[in-house]
Amino acid sequence: xxxxxxxxxxxxxxxxxxxxxxxxxxxxxxxxxxxxxxxxxxxxxxxxxxxxxxxxxxxxxxxxxxxxxxxxxxxxxxxxxxxxxxxxxxxxxxxxxxxxxxxxxxxxxxxxxxxx
Amino acid sequence: xxxxxxxxxxxxxxxxxxxxxxxxxxxxxxxxxxxxxxxxxxxxxxxxxxxxxxxxxxxxxxxxxxxxxxxxxxxxxxxxxxxxxxxxxxxxxxxxxxxxxxxxxxxxxxxxxxx
Numbered sequence: 001x002x003x004x005x006x007x008x009x010x011x012x013x014x015x016x017x018x019x020x021x022x023x024x025x026x027x028x029x030x031x032x033x034x035x036x037x038x039x040x041x042x043x044x045x046x047x048x049x050x051x052x053x054x055x056x057x058x059x060x061x062x063x064x065x066x067x068x069x070x071x072x073x074x075x076x077x078x079x080x081x082x083x084x085x086x087x088x089x090x091x092x093x094x095x096x097x098x099x100x101x102x103x104x105x106x107x108x109x110x111x112x113x114x115x116x
Numbered sequence: 117x118x119x120x121x122x123x124x125x126x127x128x129x130x131x132x133x134x135x136x137x138x139x140x141x142x143x144x145x146x147x148x149x150x151x152x153x154x155x156x157x158x159x160x161x162x163x164x165x166x167x168x169x170x171x172x173x174x175x176x177x178x179x180x181x182x183x184x185x186x187x188x189x190x191x192x193x194x195x196x197x198x199x200x201x202x203x204x205x206x207x208x209x210x211x212x213x214x215x216x217x218x219x220x221x222x223x224x225x226x227x228x229x230x231x
Contacts, residue, residue: 004159031217042120042205042221043160056217091159093219102167103148103209105219107159 002026004108006092012114013082020078021111025094032075033105034067035091036060043091043107049075082115089113119143120208122222129229135193137225139206142187146208150219151180151191154203163204164191196229203227 005024013019025032030051035043046065048056051072061067064082069075079086089112093105121140129135137151147168152160166173166180166189173180179192193200206222 006159033218035219040223042122042207042223043219044221045218048217050217058218093159102165103211103217103219104150104162104165106162107152109157109159 004092004094004106006090006108006111008111009109010112010114012116014116015082015084017082018078018080019082019113020076021090021092021113023075023077023092023108025074025092026096026106029094029096029106030072031095031105032069033093033095034075034077035093035107037089037091037110038087046077079113082113084115087113087115118223119146120206120220120222122206122225124225125223126226126228129196129227131198131229131231132195135191135196135200135227135229137191137193137204137206137227139189139191139222140187141189141208141220143208143210143220144187145210146220147211148209149180149182149189150207150209151178152205152207152221153200154205154224160205193227196227198229198231201227201229 007022032049034046037043049069064080089110091110093107095105150165151163154160182189203224207219
């Protein structure tokens with residue numbers, strides 16, 4: 001069990017550029033989540049996959065954001081035409097589907113995005 | 117719309133004493149509650165959880181209490197140790213409804229345990 005892995009750990013980009021983050025969940029976990037955390041706030045839900053199916057998206061996920069999990073394993077989160085307001089920590093989490101009554105999610109270390 | 121609230125941004129406790137972190141929620145559909153601990157430059161680490169069918173869950177030095185009628189939960193750490201110094205997040209989820217799967221987090225409480 002190597003835990004949830006996120007790459008890169010830090011990303012600095014200029015406004016208007018596109019960025020892509022990768023998340024590798026714990027190997028047997030079939031659920032994968034993306035959250036965003038800004039200073040002084042708790043993580044806020046962005047989107048959620050069960051296997052390769054994207055089941056839920058927050059209204060925080062504007063049309064500049066897209067997430068994929070093509071083979072039900074790793075996931076990517078892309079932000080197009082970045083804005084300074086996109087600067088945040090992007091967290092990925094995974095969980096095992098035994099029952100949603102025990103929704104324990106395990107988090108990666110996050111990707112810190114800075115948009116200049 | 118903050119459905120999970122942690123009203124104390126910080127708490128300072130002496131080593132060996134009890135730390136009590138509080139959390140309130142507004143959504144009666146929440147039926148599973150979790151506490152996460154977060155160190156700087158790391159992701160949140162799962163600490164302990166409780167189902168709404170229980171009112172107490174204990175794991176070593178950590179105990180979570182749930183008062184459903186008051187929509188309130190608390191995390192007790194006894195005895196507190198300097199290594200417990202971190203930000204603690206309360207989170208909640210619902211097994212039914214349109215928000216299935218997502219966790220709702222409070223803003224966190226910075227716990228500092230001093231020698």
